[in-house]
Amino acid sequence: xxxxxxxxxxxxxxxxxxxxxxxxxxxxxxxxxxxxxxxxxxxxxxxxxxxxxxxxxxxxxxxxxxxxxxxxxxxxxxxxxxxxxxxxxxxxxxxxxxxxxxxxxxxxxxxxxxxxxxxxxxxxxxxxxxxxxxxxxxxxxxxxxxxxxxxxxxxxxxxxxxxxxxxxxxxxxxxxxxxxxxxxxxxxxxxxxxxxxxxxxxxxxxxxxxxxxxxxxxxxxxxxxxxxxxxxxxxxxxxxxxxxxxxxxxxxxxxxxxxxx
Amino acid sequence: xxxxxxxxxxxxxxxxxxxxxxxxxxxxxxxxxxxxxxxxxxxxxxxxxxxxxxxxxxxxxxxxxxxxxxxxxxxxxxxxxxxxxxxxxxxxxxxxxxxxxxxxxxxxxxxxxxxxxxxxxxxxxxxxxxxxxxxxxxxxxxxxxxxxxxxxxxxxxxxxxxxxxxxxxxxxxxxxxxxxxxxxxxxxxxxxxxxxxxxxxxxxxxxxxxxxxxxxxxxxxxxxxxxxxxxxxxxxxxxxxxxxxxxxxxxxxxxxxxxxxxxxxxxxxxxxxxxxxxxxxxxxxxxxxxxxxxxxxxxxxxxxxxxxxxxxxxxxxxxxxxxxxxxxxxxxxxxxxxxxxxxxxxxxxxxxxxxxxxxxxxxxxxxxxxxxxxxxxxxxxxxxxxxxxxxxxxxxxxxxxxxxxxxxxxxxxxxxxxxxxxxxxxxxxxxxx
Numbered sequence: 001x002x003x004x005x006x007x008x009x010x011x012x013x014x015x016x017x018x019x020x021x022x023x024x025x026x027x028x029x030x031x032x033x034x035x036x037x038x039x040x041x042x043x044x045x046x047x048x049x050x051x052x053x054x055x056x057x058x059x060x061x062x063x064x065x066x067x068x069x070x071x072x073x074x075x076x077x078x079x080x081x082x083x084x085x086x087x088x089x090x091x092x093x094x095x096x097x098x099x100x101x102x103x104x105x106x107x108x109x110x111x112x113x114x115x116x117x118x119x120x121x122x123x124x125x126x127x128x129x130x131x132x133x134x135x136x137x138x139x140x141x142x143x144x145x146x147x148x149x150x151x152x153x154x155x156x157x158x159x160x161x162x163x164x165x166x167x168x169x170x171x172x173x174x175x176x177x178x179x180x181x182x183x184x185x186x187x188x189x190x191x192x193x194x195x196x197x198x199x200x201x202x203x204x205x206x207x208x209x210x211x212x213x214x215x216x217x218x219x220x221x222x223x224x225x226x227x228x229x230x231x232x233x234x235x236x237x238x239x240x241x242x243x244x245x246x247x248x249x250x251x252x253x254x255x256x257x258x259x260x261x
Numbered sequence: 262x263x264x265x266x267x268x269x270x271x272x273x274x275x276x277x278x279x280x281x282x283x284x285x286x287x288x289x290x291x292x293x294x295x296x297x298x299x300x301x302x303x304x305x306x307x308x309x310x311x312x313x314x315x316x317x318x319x320x321x322x323x324x325x326x327x328x329x330x331x332x333x334x335x336x337x338x339x340x341x342x343x344x345x346x347x348x349x350x351x352x353x354x355x356x357x358x359x360x361x362x363x364x365x366x367x368x369x370x371x372x373x374x375x376x377x378x379x380x381x382x383x384x385x386x387x388x389x390x391x392x393x394x395x396x397x398x399x400x401x402x403x404x405x406x407x408x409x410x411x412x413x414x415x416x417x418x419x420x421x422x423x424x425x426x427x428x429x430x431x432x433x434x435x436x437x438x439x440x441x442x443x444x445x446x447x448x449x450x451x452x453x454x455x456x457x458x459x460x461x462x463x464x465x466x467x468x469x470x471x472x473x474x475x476x477x478x479x480x481x482x483x484x485x486x487x488x489x490x491x492x493x494x495x496x497x498x499x500x501x502x503x504x505x506x507x508x509x510x511x512x513x514x515x516x517x518x519x520x521x522x523x524x525x526x527x528x529x530x531x532x533x534x535x536x537x538x539x540x541x542x543x544x545x546x547x548x549x550x551x552x553x554x555x556x557x558x559x560x561x562x563x564x565x566x567x568x569x570x571x572x573x574x575x576x577x578x579x580x581x582x583x584x585x586x587x588x589x590x591x592x593x594x595x596x597x598x599x600x601x602x603x604x605x606x607x608x609x610x611x612x613x614x615x616x617x618x619x620x621x622x623x624x625x626x627x628x629x630x631x632x633x634x635x636x637x638x639x640x641x642x643x644x645x646x647x648x649x650x651x652x653x654x655x656x657x658x659x660x661x662x663x664x665x666x667x668x669x670x671x672x673x674x675x676x677x678x679x680x681x682x683x684x685x686x687x688x689x690x691x692x693x694x
Contacts, residue, residue, distance in 0.1 A: 017303040021328020021421040027372060028420060030407035034396070037389045048376065049387030050670070068303045097325045098305040109309040115511065120304055143328060143421040201418050205425045205433040210321060212422070241314065246325070 009058035009157055012044035014078050016064025016071050017098055017126060021143040022089035023047050023063050029146050036150070040157070055081030059156055061149075062135075065091040067098060067126040079133040084156055087129045088149065090142035090247050094214050097142075099126040099249035103257075126249070137162065140195055142212035142246045148197055165196045166217040169209050172196040178203045188228050188242055193219035193252070214247040221256035236260045268662065272670060282678060284669055286654050293654050298647045298673065300639075311633040316342045316624050317428050317600075323620070323635065324422045329372070332365040332413070333613030335426045336487055337620040337635075342428040344502075345607025345624050346600050353593035354430040357416055360586045361423070362487045362611070363579040364412025367405065367450070368420070369614035370534075370572040370579070373677040375402030375457065378569050381671040382464035402457055405450045405576065408443070412583060415439045430597030440587050447584040454580055455552055458573035462556040466566045467668065469652060473563060473645070474523065475536035476508075478612050484544040484578065485537070487611045492540055493530070502608040504619050510636060522644055529644035532616025533676065534571040535562050549578040565649055565675040572614075572677075602628035613638050615677050639678045646676055 013023050027048060029036065043053035060082035066072050079085055090096050101109055102125045110117040129135055139152050148164055155162035165171075169191035173180060181187040181203050189208030195216040202209045215221075221243060228234040228242060240260035243253045268288045282302070287295040307326055311319060319338040324331035336358060343350060350358065375398075376388040385391060392399035410420035416435045417423025425432050476497065478489035491507075492498045499507060508530075509522050523530045539561050542550070556570045604626040610619045616638030623632040653672050657665055 017305060019325050019328040021325075021331070024328045024372075024421060027376065028407075028410060030403040030410075033403065034389070034392055034399070037392075042387075042389065049389070050380075051386035067305075071303060097310070097322060098307075100310040101306055104309075106306075109306045110304070112309040112312075113304070113306050119513075122304055126305075142325065143419075198419075201424045205418050205431075207424070207427075207432045241318075245318075246321075 008039060008041040010043040010053065010055075011040040011153075012055065012057040012060045012078075012082065013042075013047070014044075014060060014062045014064075015046065016062065016075065016092070016129070017067040018064030018089065018091040018096065020047060020063070022092075022141070023061070025088075025144050025146040025149055026061075029150060032150060036153070040153070057082050059084045059086065059153065062087045062092050062129050063089055065095045065098060065126045065128060066132055067101075067123050068121055069123060070121070072123065072132060075129060075132050084136045085129075085133070086137045086139060086152060086156070087135050088139045088141075088144050090140065090212060090214060091126075092129045093138045093140055093250075094128050094247045095126040095249035097246050097248075100244065101126055102249050102254075103244065128249075139164065140213045140247075141197060145197055145199065167196055168192055168216045168219075169194045169196050169198075169200070169203075169213070172198075172200045173203050176200045176204065181206060181208055182227075182232070186232055188232055188234055188238075190224070190242060190245075192224050193221050211243075211245050211247050211253070214250045215252045219252050221252050222259075225256055225260065272666060282673070284650070284673065286650065286669065288654065288658065291658060293651055296647050296650050296654065298643055298650065300643070308633040308635060311622075311630045314630050316345070316602075316622070316628045316630060319622065319630065319633075320426055320428065321422075321424075326635070326637065328421050329369050330365055330613045330615065330618075331422050332362055332417070332426075333611055333618045333638075334620075334635075335423070336362065337609040337611050337618050338622070339426065339428045340488075340609030340611070341607040341620040341622050342609075342624075343600070343607065344609060345605040345622060346428075346603055347605075348429060348598055348600055350430055350598055353591050354597070356586050356590055357431065357435065359483075359487055360583055360590075361413060361416040361426070363583040363586070364409045364416065366486070366579040366614050367409030367576055367583075368407075368413065369409070369677075370576045371402055371406040371409065371454070371457075373614075373674075374461065374569050374572045374576070375399065375406070378572075378671075378674050378677070379461060379464075381667070381674060382461070382466075382566075382569070398457070398460060401453050405453050405457070405580075408446050408450050408580075411446075412443060415443060427597060429600045430593075430595075432596060434592055434596045437590075437592065440590060444584060444587055447580050447587075450580045451548075451577060451584070454573055454577045458552055458556050458570060458577060461569050461573060464569075466564060467653075467671075469565060469649070469656070469672075470563045471565060471649060471652065473535065473539070474528070474530040475539045476523075476530045476532050476617065476641075477537040477540045478610065478617060479541055480544075484541050484582075485612055486582075491610065491617065494540060501610040501619070502621075504608070504610065504636070505621070505634070508636070508641070510640060529648050530641065531645050532638050532641050533568070534575055534614075534616075535565065535568050536616060537612060538562055538571045538574070545574070545578055546581055548581060549574055552577050565672065568675045568677075602626075615639060616641060639676070642676050642678070646673055646678070649675070 190211040191209040243257040283299040320335040323334040418425035478485035479492040480489035619636040
């Protein structure tokens, strides 16, 4: 018997300051994209379509950080039109690599890059979406993992909690049987304080995790920083920069890097 | 609506481009009085944020400039660092670099041609609507694109922002069985990209012939992708480290991306697939040349709308080249070459899918970045895009605003503008008096 037809939920994809890589993850679902489009109405997705269906939207995916006065206003409009607001990626969840500005003098940065700084309208800090509006779910990663994205969309459409790990990268290494690069080779690795989910990518090619997925739940960065210094011989500046990377503005990492100024 | 009236055409948020852009056109008394192609992407200050970081961090940081073409940034940064440190990456490592770059050309070109650009020629809002009438075509395109991403994964560890590339080469050599498993799929993709190219060749192409100053890389031994000298069809032939002596960037009020120019400050030039094709056609493979001919392309392409066909010819070529590289691959003894730290300045330039992408860095004695400058392809094309738009609006004033607006959007999409690379970018507004 045919299932009763229900209205397709409306999906919107919004971009703030970012590289487009996370929304690209949706277009990168080559095997699933047409099925997704059958089950949800892609109502607003500028990277993929000129068609714009007016809100409200059932699910909004938000990529990018807030870094201009205009965007700080725009995010409130997005929130008002969205039943569920899910932030995707390191920019939206922690400010992104562009949040390295938060540790510097933005006026000086503007002068360093632009011949006419007076043409540039920017905020002093690049910040996560949750710093501005309530967020229903945060999906981490730089970029996000496309299968996690499908899981999160699926879960929300079916009214259940997404199955996304909140444990550390170390657990993922153990499960994959990756040899610990820190223990075996003395390579600094952010894995102990970083959320799993990327697929154990860096340790599997023999390099340390560089924290694309941001802090795990209840991390202990202080202990890891001590390990970097005392056991691996990293200087203060090196330790500072290990925490000050792709997700450097996430609270636990920001605090730790500032302790090593 | 009479020609004497003011017309304004505005596109506040351009669709099917990567990043945020806008266009403003003003027409008065039948003449275009103002055209502004704006990049409204928020500034991200990459070059300034790189200062003080170790040279080895530049590939991973600059990758984040663009999620569609991270390889262009990772490899340009790596080459510039290697140049500064006096290191050469050759042999099997060089082959792997060209291979992963083929992957990026395939995924980026097919994404743009099939998903973002083709709908314009069919008068449709997006590729999902193409899929409604012709699901096979869209499925085929998605599978070719997927193969491009899979090359990135096999060699680079991840499709978007790969983790396995570094200054000096790679962290780990790719598994040979995974490389070999790509071969039958590449055979399939060569055929599929040929079919896609021929399908797109049946589109109606708006009439527009431009006299482009085509700037690209050229390499003596191959169709340049990741290495070469910077050349043009007007006699430029310079090593990469002379780029900034010949090309400049200026900051205009209406854009957050610096605009590229040639020499005297107001001359536009063209980078990207058409520039490469026009400069280096002879170096394409025989089969790619034949495909170009079957698509109705001449030896020179001056109609920017036909860039969609050139992208598919390059996609075909990239599949063929990837196959050749895998078949001839001899694993090097080490995954990377040593990079001894030294102070110095280095230069790098590669052919991003959208055109040449230039990097230069100065390093101090500890290997920290003192100065960085990155010139992405879309900033270089901005002036040329405005020039094309001027020709399009001037030549089509009789069109209704909605139709003209769409034509302008299509004209911008000819460039596959990657606006998020507004390291240092669009709305459409046409105002008619």
